[in-house]
Amino acid sequence: MTVYVLRRLAQTLLVLFVTSGLVFGGLYLVGDPVEILVNPQADQEERARTAAALGLDKPVLEQYGLFLKGMFAGDLGKSFVFGRPALEVILERMPATLELAFLAMLMSVGLGIPLGLYAGLYPDRKTSKAIMAGSILGFSLPTFWVGLLLIMVFAVQLGWLPSTGRGPTENVFGFSISIFSVEGLRYAFLPSLNLALFKLSLIIRLTRAQVREQALLDYIRFARAKGLPRSRVIGVHLLKNILIPLVTVIGLELGSVIAFAIVTESIFAWPGMGKLVIDSIFQLDRPVVVAYLLVVVFMFIMINLVVDVLYSALDPRVRIAEAK
């Protein structure tokens, strides 16, 4: 396990380094941030001043060198647009995205596993077929489209839920969190549902496939031959075996939920970091984009690491093999 963690950490450093280089270089090629930042009225002198103020007057390699130097000191540069440390800008927006991702995962796991279980256990029932058809639909609908439909139905037509934005926040351990109040949840419901739909379908389908595979295995038959009640055969024997592969997938998907939040946040005006990064890309706010990617990549790697550790905690086979 130690080796494993060490290996992953070494990889993380390498990945972060490569990512920073690629994104830095890539955005340099896209265009000149000064063009987009300055007021159109600005004359050439003002443009030069801006370039100097943002450090864009230096050769790109020197800029990158400075950036790397700062990176080792934990400084990812200052946002061009906000004039604040890029990391600070991102961390400020992170709780919003994370709470959305968390709610979305909660919905997809909380609904997906039971539905998938049902569809897998009774594959021939009408309800199961309906669940599967629904899941294919959830797979096929573009997120952004569903997002607006949700707003139209639940906010504009029915008026049940707020259309956009984030509810009142509370300060929890220095982070502003909105989902601990009913009002906050009302705001978070539609966006997280929107974000959850795709994952929900995925988890339903995965669970079902797993159930159908595992249910054929001898240990299930043996558990039944022991005279165990059905609830225990399904709830313990089957479920635990299904959960193991699912944990991996859920971990990976949490990463992608965070990334896909970009779309949902744009539609629901949710002030998260996904929205921030898409704006930053369009504004060529390089420090924010680079910092975002570094933060997100770091988070992914950590999530994956946690998932792997969790995996070995759940699966005794892995646990022992590593400990030996």
Added chain:
Amino acid sequence: MLEIENLVTEFATRDGIARAVNDVSFELKPKEILGVVGESGSGKSVLGYSMIGLVDPPGRVVSGSVRFEGRELIGLPEEEMRALRGKRIAMIFQDPMMTLNPVLSIETQMVETVFAHESFDRAKARKICLENLELVGIASPERRLKQYPHEFSGGMRQRVAIAIALLHRPALIIADEPTTALDVTVQGQILYEMQRLVRETGAALVWITHDLSVVAGFADSVAVMYAGRIVENGRTEDVLHSPRHPYTRSLLDSVPANNIGQVRLRQIPGMTPSLARLPAGCSFRERCGHADAQCSSMPEMKTSVRCHHPLC
């Protein structure tokens, strides 16, 4: 104690209805060991599942009766059947890698079996588990109880499975090829233990296998299955020394260990037919050296053999 009469189990397959168990009848007395011998596809495993009510769709028991300790098991409500399973009838399966749940500790898997039928406190349940592990010859059961299946060797796993089957001292144990995946030395050990345990606990045992030589010297009686039917049924010595069905005869003749010094083995022509497409009449007709016109009708089970022309 166990009476099976005209049991029929069918599977719906793509090729049509396959009768995996076809008109099977036999009886079993307490403490008796019955060897059910058949080649792959002969329906011997399905026979085992039919007895314990574990035939899953697309299969189902169509007709016949399984009377166990005076109760009819066919058509018994699931909950009553569950109460019997593991308590009065236990089953052991072939692949010891697959029968134990890989992610649950041995303790969990044993204790839950105790709790499935008794409401002891946990300490007592554990004690029963430990006793049973010892009974099947597992050293340091305290330590072993905490372990997971993958920490056991194949033979040890099968012993654990046996220990679980014995937990409630069942009256009947059905063992579906439990030693096929094991090495000969381990197989020897398991057979030895099984014999001892059956004697000690007074259970009857149905031992399903494809290997005739396993039942020799082990089982009290043997039932030979071919294409879903029992074709011959009798005391082990009788069946092995003077088989009366041509199929049993051929089977014995094709075992190399039984034919030392012969350059060529006797072989049965042709292949085992698909259960969904059996020839009319005697299923063995097309491969039998003695077949004649009479064989185009299904022979009755008479004096322990289902054949128009039993050998002497």
Added chain:
Amino acid sequence: MKEFLSNRIAATGLAMLMVVIAIALFAPWISPQNPYDLGKLDLMDSRLEPGGKYLLGTDGQGRDMLSAIFYGLRVSLLVGAASGVIALTLGGLLGVLAAYVGGRFESILMRIVDIQLGFPAILVALILIAVLGKGVDKIIFALVCVQWAYYARTARSAALVERGKEYMEAARGLGLSRTRIVLKHLLPNASPPLIVVGTVQVAHAIALEATLSFLGLGLPATEPSLGLLIANGYEYLLSGKYWISMYPGVALLLTILAINLVGDQLRDQLNPRLSRA
């Protein structure tokens, strides 16, 4: 095949897919209008309701929606299929090679795959498109970059299973060359799971392209894909001009649905464990 058609839903999916592919292939001949030719569009015909001169109405540019959907289908399928085929070939070959060659090549390649899979697809595509600019070729490139790793991983694990099988040893024992073994024996047998992953990924690619278009980073507006048509019509959704976004949306939905249905059935059929039952 017979088995395939025995499942009614899957057969419907296949039929739908055929129709969709036929439409995409023959779009220039069956469309009432060439929606890419700006000279053919009449601004005064913009936002017409369905029916009348234009069966499915027109968009803000006066583009016939029916033609736009036909052509859009062509672009979407092209993007999905081309990126799928290239990624499958590239990833499949690399994965199979990794499994066969092993050693350092395998471990380095699989690390890259892990890292690539760690990145969410949308981010990679987003950055790539932002850097590369718009265009069908660029979006295909971006999608290949996103997808190849899935194929490589699948191919490797399938090839590892196959490599351990005795027929591979037999092939070596018969003195066949490495190239021959990889191409004739390993690759064909490692491909069924690739095909299953492929159907999922093609559907995914089409959806991803639509999303990128929505974010303003997809294809050029003058040659819209289904995703771009939806994105363009998106702003009319609230105003009651539903047809501009709804019809392409339905077309996209049906396309992805068809691919998924076919993929589902393929998955069930190619899974040896399930077919045993």
Added chain:
Amino acid sequence: MFFHAGNENQRPLSPSPVLELSNVSKRFSKRLDAVEKFARRLGADVPEHTVHAVDRVSFGVARGEVVGLVGESGCGKSTLGRLACGLIEPSEGQVLYKGQRPAGTQRPQMIFQDPFASLNPRMRVEEIIGEAPVVHGFVSRSELKNYVSEMLEQVGLDPSYRRRYPHQFSGGQRARIGIARALAVKPDFLVCDEAVAALDVSIQAQVLNLFMDLRENLGLTYLFISHDLGVVRHLAQRVVVMYLGRVVESAPAAELFAAPNHPYTRALLAEVPRLERKRREFAPIKGEIPSPLAPPAGCHFHPRCPHATERCAREAPVLREIAPGRLSACHLNG
């Protein structure tokens, strides 16, 4: 059959064995990489595994002989078979087939255990059998059809099955196709690795008969690897017994079955279920085969041996000639 103990100075007794293994070892090891070494320095417990699958084995097989190789699973018999076919390279020692390293078509052909996994499911029978002969130039494409038909007939299959795929055959038929594939490159020597273990008894008999016929008709030499002593007894002229990578006994079949020398061989024979026995009492040997990752010191068999002494735990016995043509590795032999 010609043996020489684990001593390199002893030359084979026969002037020209077809297959000769001298002092062959095969180790599978997992080496540490940079990160693991670093972790070790930090004090983490990172093991370096080495499995001695085959440990200094020497023997030869003469032309026309049938040698049975027996042992429990994990004893290294399959690895030995693969070494003999040149499918893997020995870590130490030498494998010579007709005086050369087995390579190309100049090597023993292997017959595999699993009739399902041993045939490429995406090739037609014609291709499976004909691929290698065409590639190696034994036959031209135009002759292929006849050649494949000939091979199929040789193994007792209908030549009209040429265009079918493996999944259209039963287990026994597949085993025959596997044999035909091997025969198609005109080998003199077949290594059969549990070749009948997966087959039903009735089919097993058919395939065993086929092996006997082929030997007669083509003058083949066999190395017959099996855990089933009954099968080995039926076929082999000589038997080699392996335990945890080492040869513990070898002898002419009749002598070995009549009077096994090594305690392991004796245990093995005692456990074989036999049909002729009356109601028997099983008296099994203790325990199971230990993990090859951590084999016991000294004689590998000593923890299970009823006759083990303190010496057995300390010192590995040498494979020595105990009678003409018989070798055994046991301290009990003095």
Added chain:
Amino acid sequence: MIRPPRLLAAILLGVTVLSAQAQELSIGLSTPVTTMDPHFHNLTPNNSIAKHIFETLVHQDEQQALKPGLAESWRAVDSTTWEIKLRKNVRWHDGTPFTAEDVLSTLKRIPNVPNSPASFAIYMRPIVDAKAADPHTVILKTREAHPLLPNDLATIHIIPKKAEAMSTPDFNSGKAVIGTGPYKFAEYVSGDRVVLTVNDKYWGPKPAFAKVRFRMITNSAARVAALLAGDVQMIEAVPTADIENLRKDKRVSLASVVSNRIIYLHLDSGREKNSPFVTDAAGKPMEANPLRDARVRKAISKLIDRNAIASRIMEGEAKPAGQFLPETFHGTSRKLTPDKYDPEGAKKLLAEAGYPNGFGLTLHTPNNRYVNDEKISQAVAQFLTRGGIPTKVEAMPSAVFFSRGSKLEFSFLLAGWGAGTGENSSPLRSLVSTFDPKLGNGAANRGRFSDAGVDALVQTALTTIDDTKRGIMLAAATEKAVGELMGVIPVHYEVSTWGVRKGLAYKARVDQYTLAHEVKTSK
């Protein structure tokens, strides 16, 4: 038993009622506010928020006419000296009185805001000296005659003296946000919202709402949805697609005005030959650059049906343009009218110029900068293609577009220009004056149009203090640069539209600012 959906609805509805609050105005903004520092980033949404909290010396009304603000009056003492009289009895939000010192501090801080991506220094540059004559009089000296000083002062928000040394983070945290304006700072959450409360001590008219909540809803459909759902009472930048529908909707009303932003086409009139995206009619590269010929540019202008674009693409939210600014603005020409759609005339002109068979073009356009920018370009391309100039459209995000455009990589581009100061000199100087970094001219002249006559007229006008004379010169320059030489081809003026819930009223502003204190209740 209550069925789940109804139960859910009941709970949700219950809470909605509770959340409604009186006396609060909620506004949906279209672009994010990036800072609370009024001098950090010269950007419309930032300035718009700043105008609630801070004030400028000179105010502009909804038509950008200059009005007294913190300055009661201003006058040019001589051609380079201005005397500004400050309003008395104005107090900062913290209670301290407003004086000339505050103005001087503000002027000092503006050029020295660290990391500013777009500073206000450009408006300060003409000023060489600033003094306080007394606590309520400021004397400003300019390098040369600078008639636009009052316009420039209208962009500069005055901060208190004690905020001079404050950093941008101090402003963002709210600590330094002390102004004199009608609203006080309450909360700023980056990317999400700005909350302001009313300043009871404001010297001017009292705002109608005690509390204002600005929410950043950048997706336009979502913004409209929020208005329709009643989550916000007002939105800015109503998307054209929804105009027709909202007009019919009883719950809302719209306020619109022709803005100071022109959408125009710029053509490569700099390169003599080998303009990068000019081809012959068959699409083959062509050496000659037809765009240098004013007749060709005029022909292109005549090929565009501006009315069709305004009605079909913009759904009426645009006014066809014949010059840089609508006629109501100072310095515009009365003679220039939008070119009529005249394919025949265009054909003649093309033939005259030597291109009877036309030629090929690629029109480059941003796709996220102006209202319907990409669609307008497509429409323009449609018209040109039909008129014998086959035109392709290449759209890109503005980040890419402006970088490439400024590197002169295009031959034909669509862009927009908003005259921030509300005066015609701004486009004349930046768009059609000869590119000259030293003078600061032609900064946005991406077509490198150059005409000595235009340059001379603009330069003279820029130093003419007399408004009337200056106006005449600017009009003349426009007539020459646009009407005669077609240095840029004007397409239309954008119409800015706000949507408000029934019961509210907003006077639409040409400068596109959304000002809460200008929102009135109409009951």
